[in-house]
Structures are given as structure tokens and as C-alpha cells.
Amino acid sequence: xxxxxxxxxxxxxxxxxxxxxxxxxxxxxxxxxxxxxxxxxxxxxxxxxxxxxxxxxxxxxxxxxxxxxxxxxxxxxxxxxxxxxxxxxxxxxxxxxxxxxxxxxxxxxxxxxxxxxxxxxxxxxxxxxxxxxxxxxxxxxxxxxxxxxxxxxxxxxxxxxxxxxxxxxxxxxxxxxxxxxxxxxxxxxxxxxxxxxxxxxxxxxxxxxxxxxxxxxxxxxxxxxxxxxxxxxxxxxxxxxxxxxxxxxxxxxxxxxxxxxxxxxxxxxxxxxxxxxxxxxxxxxxxxxxxxxxxxxxxxxxxxxxxxxxxxxxxxxxxxxxxx
Amino acid sequence: xxxxxxxxxxxxxxxxxxxxxxxxxxxxxxxxxxxxxxxxxxxxxxxxxxxxxxxxxxxxxxxxxxxxxxxxxxxxxxxxxxxxxxxxxxxxxxxxxxxxxxxxxxxxxxxxxxxxxxxxxxxxxxxxxxxxxxxxxxxxxxxxxxxxxxxxxxxxxxxxxxxxxxxxxxxxxxxxxxxxxxxxxxxxxxxxxxxxxxxxxxxxxxxxxxxxxxxxxxxxxxxxxxxxxxxxxxxxxxxxxxxxxxxxxxxxxxxxxxxxxxxxxxxxxxxxxxxxxxxxxxxxxxxxxxxxxxxxx
Numbered sequence: 367x368x369x370x371x372x373x374x375x376x377x378x379x380x381x382x383x384x385x386x387x388x389x390x391x392x393x394x395x396x397x398x399x400x401x402x403x404x405x406x407x408x409x410x411x412x413x414x415x416x417x418x419x420x421x422x423x424x425x426x427x428x429x430x431x432x433x434x435x436x437x438x439x440x441x442x443x444x445x446x447x448x449x450x451x452x453x454x455x456x457x458x459x460x461x462x463x464x465x466x467x468x469x470x471x472x473x474x475x476x477x478x479x480x481x482x483x484x485x486x487x488x489x490x491x492x493x494x495x496x497x498x499x500x501x502x503x504x505x506x507x508x509x510x511x512x513x514x515x516x517x518x519x520x521x522x523x524x525x526x527x528x529x530x531x532x533x534x535x536x537x538x539x540x541x542x543x544x545x546x547x548x549x550x551x552x553x554x555x556x557x558x559x560x561x562x563x564x565x566x567x568x569x570x571x572x573x574x575x576x577x578x579x580x581x582x583x584x585x586x587x588x589x590x591x592x593x594x595x596x597x598x599x600x601x602x603x604x605x606x607x608x609x610x611x612x613x614x615x616x617x618x619x620x621x622x623x624x625x626x627x628x629x630x631x632x633x634x635x636x637x638x639x640x641x642x643x644x645x646x647x648x649x650x651x652x653x654x655x656x657x658x659x660x661x662x663x664x665x666x667x668x669x670x671x672x673x674x675x676x677x678x679x680x681x682x683x684x685x686x687x688x689x690x
Numbered sequence: 691x692x693x694x695x696x697x698x699x700x701x702x703x704x705x706x707x708x709x710x711x712x713x714x715x716x717x718x719x720x721x722x723x724x725x726x727x728x729x730x731x732x733x734x735x736x737x738x739x740x741x742x743x744x745x746x747x748x749x750x751x752x753x754x755x756x757x758x759x760x761x762x763x764x765x766x767x768x769x770x771x772x773x774x775x776x777x778x779x780x781x782x783x784x785x786x787x788x789x790x791x792x793x794x795x796x797x798x799x800x801x802x803x804x805x806x807x808x809x810x811x812x813x814x815x816x817x818x819x820x821x822x823x824x825x826x827x828x829x830x831x832x833x834x835x836x837x838x839x840x841x842x843x844x845x846x847x848x849x850x851x852x853x854x855x856x857x858x859x860x861x862x863x864x865x866x867x868x869x870x871x872x873x874x875x876x877x878x879x880x881x882x883x884x885x886x887x888x889x890x891x892x893x894x895x896x897x898x899x900x901x902x903x904x905x906x907x908x909x910x911x912x913x914x915x916x917x918x919x920x921x922x923x924x925x926x927x928x929x930x931x932x933x934x935x936x937x938x939x940x941x942x943x944x945x946x947x948x949x950x951x952x953x954x955x956x957x958x959x960x961x962x963x964x965x966x967x968x969x970x971x972x973x974x975x976x977x978x979x980x981x982x983x984x985x986x987x
Contacts, residue, residue, distance in 0.1 A: 398810040401800040412857025416834030495728040502732040513959040624829040668830040
């Protein structure tokens, strides 16, 4: 922390003092721009430039796949929308899009439902139970996805996994040696479990804090008026939580849409076609097989899709919020 | 929280799983059941990780045995793993996560402080740019990022990874710090300055300590984000020597397509989890407040 404590003020030291006289009217010359310049530079290099680059690449024809890594790309001829036509007429792409949409929807809904459930539980239990559960949730949240994915992979592995072993103990169920990953649907269900597992702690803790901030008088008033716990939750808690829920849902969609690590590890670095969501598909096309123009095109489409979903969704939620 | 306040007539015990009304001090079956549910959920969350630690300590020939606890513990996975180049991967991860956390704080603090304190032309444009980048994710721009850093030709992919991770975690840091600085009244600083402190002194003694939960939250988010990042690391270390690969990429060495070195994989996983847990343990109390500050008013 020492570096930041001393570093940040140092950046603003000289100019801050010089501009003190002019500060009152609210104009401070170049100082604000000096202070935000580093942030803008980092964003330009890391976000804006690659964004520009994928748009450019998506409009160009690929010269050679072989040397894609070292090919400068400067002389690539303009190809118009040919890449988009190729991608959009590819049935694999549409299968991937459908799979990603379903996967994202299931993950977001499940993690929000479980998150809300645990948040409500946290607000109702006694202090010790609450502190224990919060500590555990923080721990789970801190564990890298890499690690939790591997643990789940182990638990679901066909020979050594505890899940098969435990399920096999149930009379009438024969799961010995069952391969969860032979069928992509079952495999994706396992991956959903890991994704939800990793997403729940953050959702539960922030929703718990959100519920805690609701004035107790409102809840009590609802109760006095004879509202059932469900009605109180539906009519009082949810509307107050709406802004927080918008943020959390938005973030969840963005995160689950781009799930990569969990699928990548569960398929030991070689996801079969049935496991490909947009992120994996883009990686294997654009980076893995060096079709970088097609990869960039998929990236542009991903971006458009994501922005579209987000705008639609945020507007929907605000509409619901207004109605209530 | 309702438990402590409501003054409802005591209900006959039993019947309900979820108590309709919270009671003051009485231990009802419903309450006990809720607490048990909470503990059960906590157990479910912990068990797989316990299994991971136990498996890392299980001798290879006991891997197939069904006992939950191994007959003897074997630390050899934790000692032999350092011979597989794991230390270098760990070092690369620490550099990437530490470096990007430092960059984020150095870059985000002044920007967030100033945008929170003063209005200037371009302020909302800047905040909008930052918000927009929060929506983007490296996955979609991967090809662009790859080609950009090929053309930069930096000496080590670690530098590229520090930059990329800093960039994609900057938005969150700026927003949360901005929210924190806005919530601290400027009068506090002015009062300190009236009392004879310099502007910098006021900043260092009043504002930064008050904003500490926000700073810590931004710090943890960036560190964990960079520590867990795989996709960009995978792409930018293509063709790089093994020792420049962070853990998330390097740990794949223990996973073959047909056989998996479970012992080293789990030992590596345990070690990879430690820095993050340590960070959490150090600053645990400040996180929950930091996460939710300003989310609901």
C-alpha cells in the first residue's frame, strides 16, 4: 500500500498547488487532463485499439493462415462484408450462438436464484451462522476458477470421482464408471454447476448487504398490514433491490456469456464441437487455427450481440422498476 | 436483520419452517432449522476444497482407494512440484497480478479522485468511456489484442499481460473509487487545510484513509481478476518459453489429453489458492462494506 499512498498524491502535487487560486471558479486548466491522461492511455491501448483492430480485420481478406502470427496484416486487401457473410452463413456458428444463449440464460438464472435464496437466508439466521456462511462464501469467491474447475473435474471424473461413487450408493442407480463428459449436454450441466458455484458468493453477499440496507420500518409496516413473507419479499424487498439486481444481472450476463476457463479446463484444452460456446469458438478459430480475420469477425459479432442484449435488458428492467 | 427489531406476539413453536415473524430471544425450531440450513450450505461449499487438499496429500497408490481420509499423508507432491517448473509459473503469475494491481491503483486513484471532486469539460465523456469498457470483455477482442502485442514486440509477455489485465480491470476500480471519493465530503479536507495541513496532507491523512475500503476492494478485484485470467494469457504466451507463462496456463502441463497428474495438479491448485486467501485474510473485514457501498441509497 505504501506505493499507492505515496504515488497517487505525488502525481497531483505540483499542479494542484499552482492551480489553487483558479480552483474556485471551477476551471483548473490542464490539471484534470493530466490526472486522467494515464487512465485514458491505458484504456486506449488495451481496449480501444484492439476494438478498432478487430473491426479492421473483420473487413479484410486473410492472405495466409500459415504465418498468421507474424503476418503484419498491413497489406491485406479490403474484403467488404465477405467475412460476415462467411460466418453468418455457417451453420456451426448458429449452433454455437444457440448453445451460448441457452448456457448463459441457465447460468444467470440459476446463480441469481441461488444467490437471492442465500442472501435471504443470511438475513434471517443468527449471527454465528451468518458469519460462518459469509466467511465460507468469501473463501469460495477467492478461490481461482481454475482451481474450483479442477476440483469439480475430479469429483465428476468417471473412475475416481466422488459423485459417481455417491450416486452409485443409491439403490437402483448404477453410475460406476459413468462418463459425464461423453454427452456434451451432461458435460455442460457439470460446467454450469462450476460456473454457478463460482458466481453465487458475490451475488449472495452483495444481495445480503442490499437487503440489510432496506429500512426495517418498511418491512414491519408491510407485516403489520398483513403481508405474508412472500408478499413482503415480492412487493417490498424486490423493488428496493431492483437497481442492484440490474447491475448484478448485467454483470452476470457479461461474465457467463464469455465463460472460457471452466469449459477449457473441463475439456483439458480440447473442447469438442458440442462444448463450443462463442468464447471457445472464437478462440479456436481466431487464435487456435489462426483464421484471424474470421476470428475478428466473430469478435465483432460477439460485441454487437452483447451490447444489444445489454441495452434491451437494462431497458426492460427499468421499465419493470417504473411500473412498480 | 429483522430478528432483532420486530416485536411480535410469540407464536406457538413448531409448525413453520420459515418463521413468519422474527422473535427476540427464543430458540424456535424454525430458527434452528434456518441455522442448520446455513451451516449445511457452508459445509457443501467447503467439502470439495477439503477433498482437494486431502487428494493432494494422498499417496499415489491410494488414489483409487475409497476411504475419505488416506491411511498416511504424503507431502511429496508439494516438494516434487517445484522441480516441474511450477515456481517460475507462480512467479510469472505474481508479477502479472501484482503489476496490474499496481498499475490500476496508480492510474485509477488520481483519475477517480479528480472526477469525484471537480467538474471539468470532458468529465462525463471520460466516465462514459470507462463505463463502456466495463461492458467489453477481452474474449471478443482477443484477436485484436493478439495482433496488437505482436506488433508491439515487447520483451516479455508478462509486460503485455500486466497492461491488458490493468486495462480490463480499470473500469471497475475507477467507478468504485469515484463513488468512494464522492461520498467523502470535501469540507473534511478543507477543514484539515484550515488547520494548517497542506492539500496533500489532507489527502493523505483524511481522504485516502476514509476511502481505504474502496481502495482495498479495487485492489482485490484487480488482483483476483489478473490471477485467474486464462484466455489472454493463453493467447499472448503462445510460443513463449514455459517460464513466462502464468499459473493458469502452466498448470495445464499436468493435464495430458489421456492421463492427468492429479497429485501435482492438486498440490499446484492448493499453492495457487494460497496468495489469494492470504490477501483476503489480511483485509477481509473491509471487503463486504466495499462491495456494496453506494449500490443502494
